[in-house]
């Protein structure tokens with residue numbers, strides 16, 4: 001038979017699947033894949049159940065149910081002061097993953113250059129390539145994940161169609177500050193580019209820091225597509241409800257891609273997310289406070305064992321240096337070793353870089369119950385005490 005399409009077929013199984021399968025095989029505690037323990041807020045789930053019974057279950061509007069689009073617009077105003085027209089500037093997608101695909105396939109013409117900042121979430125590069133984009137990679141690196149401004153500037157050219165960025169950033173847990181965002185905004189404007197902003201961890205920011213959407217900076221309102229995810233904001237990752245906010249001219253081509261990708265998203269889940277986005281501020285601050293406590297629990301445990309951990313300003317993830325516990329192999333070997341020998345799974349940070357040359361750091365997810373984190377720490381402590 002003729003070979004299947006190579007652009008996507010050439011990719012192996014994602015590292016998350018590989019490590020999760022190994023974790024299952026060895027009954028290890030899986031701190032690799034970033035899904036929370038627990039089942040999300042009871043009232044949001046209840047709303048989904050009610051809507052399943054009481055609301056229509058046929059195709060909802062392609063752009064999303066009005067209630068959710070209104071709620072996304074209101075959320076943008078409440079948290080960021082953005083004035084959004086819900087009818088022309090909000091679209092609901094099947095998770096941020098579909099939002100990303102729709103943005104990239106909708107905006108990129110074959111041959112367009114796309115600036116991306118490594119480490120990269122795994123779906124970015126395959127979709128950019130499938131869309132015919134030419135990736136221009138810049139990297140932030142552990143331990144300080146500093147933005148390499150000269151390299152970023154050099155990556156832009158008159159052929160740059162868009163910048164794809166992620167803040168708060170997985171796996172680095174970096175939250176881009178205003179000064180960095182101003183530098184980025186200047187480049188986006190100077191090169192007449194778009195910016196696709198993956199902000200799925202917008203409510204998971206710690207230590208009093210604030211998430212600043214690039215869209216709120218001068219000149220950026222009409223150039224950015226801002227992506228959120230109910231999966232992250234309500235700890236309901238299986239729901240796959242996402243939303244894109246963008247000026248009408250930016251959203252239109254994105255909506256064209258969406259109509260041929262999934263077209264719609266289950267209506268009861270959309271109603272429940274609309275309900276969730278309208279919850280009191282205390283829900284959103286409570287989410288960050290609880291996640292920060294989990295971060296501290298895992299970080300303190302890892303540090304007690306001897307791991308050096310890196311600053312963690314947001315997301316579900318913390319990075320640890322494997323040299324600090326005397327491991328001399330690479331991060332992939334370490335994750336394998338730790339799963340099999342200690343019964344705890346993490347993911348190698350090298351998997352987020354094309355060159356796979358950042359090899360001494362691993363990512364742990366801390367969006368887990370206290371008992372699970374404690375058990376993981378106890379297992380690691382036993383293992384590393386044995387030496």
Ligand SMILES: Cc1ncc(COP(=O)(O)O)c(C=O)c1O
Nearest residue numbers: 095096097121170198200229231
């Ligand atoms: C940076 C980033 N973007 C997008 C996604 C996907 O979000 P969703 O589950 O809403 O598709 C994730 C999920 O882990 C993520 O970490």
